[in-house]
Amino acid sequence: MLYTSNIRQAMLVEREAALNLRAPGRLHLGFLDPGGSLGRRFGSLGLVIDGFETEVELSRSPSEQVSASGPAEQAEIERAARSLHLLQRHSGQREPLHLRLLRVLPVHAGFGSGTNLALAIGRAFACWHGLDVSTPLLAQWLGRGLRSGIGIAGFDHGGLLVDGGPGADGSAAPILSRIALPETWRVLIVQDSSHQGLSGADERHAIATLPSLPSARAAEICHQVLMRVLPGAATADFAPFAAGISRVQQLLGEHFAPAQGGSAYSNPAVGRLIEWIGHQRDAVQGPDRGAAIGQSSWGPTGFAILPSHEIAAAVVDAARAAQVIAPSLTLRIVSGRNSGASVIDHRLTSHTPRSPDAPHAL
Numbered sequence: 146m147l148y149t150s151n152i153r154q155a156m157l158v159e160r161e162a163a164l165n166l167r168a169p170g171r172l173h174l175g176f177l178d179p180g181g182s183l184g185r186r187f188g189s190l191g192l193v194i195d196g197f198e199t200e201v202e203l204s205r206s207p208s209e210q211v212s213a214s215g216p217a218e219q220a221e222i223e224r225a226a227r228s229l230h231l232l233q234r235h236s237g238q239r240e241p242l243h244l245r246l247l248r249v250l251p252v253h254a255g256f257g258s259g260t261n262l263a264l265a266i267g268r269a270f271a272c273w274h275g276l277d278v279s280t281p282l283l284a285q286w287l288g289r290g291l292r293s294g295i296g297i298a299g300f301d302h303g304g305l306l307v308d309g310g311p312g313a314d315g316s317a318a319p320i321l322s323r324i325a326l327p328e329t330w331r332v333l334i335v336q337d338s339s340h341q342g343l344s345g346a347d348e349r350h351a352i353a354t355l356p357s358l359p360s361a362r363a364a365e366i367c368h369q370v371l372m373r374v375l376p377g378a379a380t381a382d383f384a385p386f387a388a389g390i391s392r393v394q395q396l397l398g399e400h401f402a403p404a405q406g407g408s409a410y411s412n413p414a415v416g417r418l419i420e421w422i423g424h425q426r427d428a429v430q431g432p433d434r435g436a437a438i439g440q441s442s443w444g445p446t447g448f449a450i451l452p453s454h455e456i457a458a459a460v461v462d463a464a465r466a467a468q469v470i471a472p473s474l475t476l477r478i479v480s481g482r483n484s485g486a487s488v489i490d491h492r493l494t495s496h497t498p499r500s501p502d503a504p505h506a507l
Contacts, residue, residue, distance in 0.1 A: 214246065269488065365392075
């Protein structure tokens with residue numbers, strides 16, 4: 146009994162000396178100008194969502210170690226260790242720590258898993274050592290945000306975001322707009338875990354071999370974003386928002402189709418369901434008819450943004466009744482998230498009556 150008691154006491158002490166950080170995932174809703182016709186390439190539209198998170202924990206350790214809570218997290222250990230070493234090198238802080246990967250986002254699926262994990266580790270590391278380091282600087286240290294800035298800004302603030310694309314000197318993309326998504330709106334996430342989107346060298350090759358997006362199409366994308374998507378979100382006017390997102394996705398889907406087997410969707414089963422949802426206008430009654438549909442980044446994750454949970458659930462029920470949900474697909478209804486990552490520092494809370502589950506906003 147004494148041995149068991151000592152183990153429990155040691156676990157409690159370690160828990161009290163730990164710091165946990167949770168960071169939300171995001172959807173990449175499209176590029177503004179992937180060809181850079183006016184000098185700034187890409188520019189991005191993105192949305193931070195609830196229900197998909199990265200969670201990491203730091204604690205003291207006699208020697209540096211990285212551990213994982215399950216198979217998905219285990220697959221990310223090497224990348225996590227690299228991030229930790231980069232942070233130590235840039236900051237000069239080399240105290241041995243135990244980094245635990247408690248939850249990670251699906252990899253290469255359109256949720257921004259790489260940037261999210263790197264920034265989660267980076268911000269946890271900075272909080273642990275009391276470093277006053279901005280998230281863009283952490284991203285620079287860790288080699289993230291080279292193309293899109295929405296993962297960086299979304300990590301801090303959440304919401305619906307537009308960035309202006311990275312600078313010619315490699316500087317992080319400036320955030321041009323951040324709007325809180327209306328609280329009642331919901332996002333239906335469609336996943337196929339058997340498939341992954343393009344990444345790394347394959348992604349760079351695909352982008353390099355695509356023809357340039359005509360400037361007239363880039364102009365229409367920007368027009369849709371500025372005059373439909375953003376005003377719709379800002380005023381909770383769902384119909385123009387949905388029409389704008391769907392049109393942006395149509396234009397970009399046609400552009401990227403040659404790298405996706407000729408389709409606007411990288412995964413045929415996801416694409417069939419999402420397009421079916423786009424035609425189910427009878428499920429969305431009144432002035433909020435329609436759905437904002439598309440694919441996040443290179444997929445395979447598809448999405449349908451709908452004006453309420455009740456309507457989203459009705460769409461799922463209708464899809465099941467019509468037998469258009471392939472066996473490989475999983476569906477989940479989530480909210481937009483209008484806040485960024487949060488940290489629980491048990492070193493600060495272990496001697497207070499505050500609930501350990503109440504997070505501190507970053």
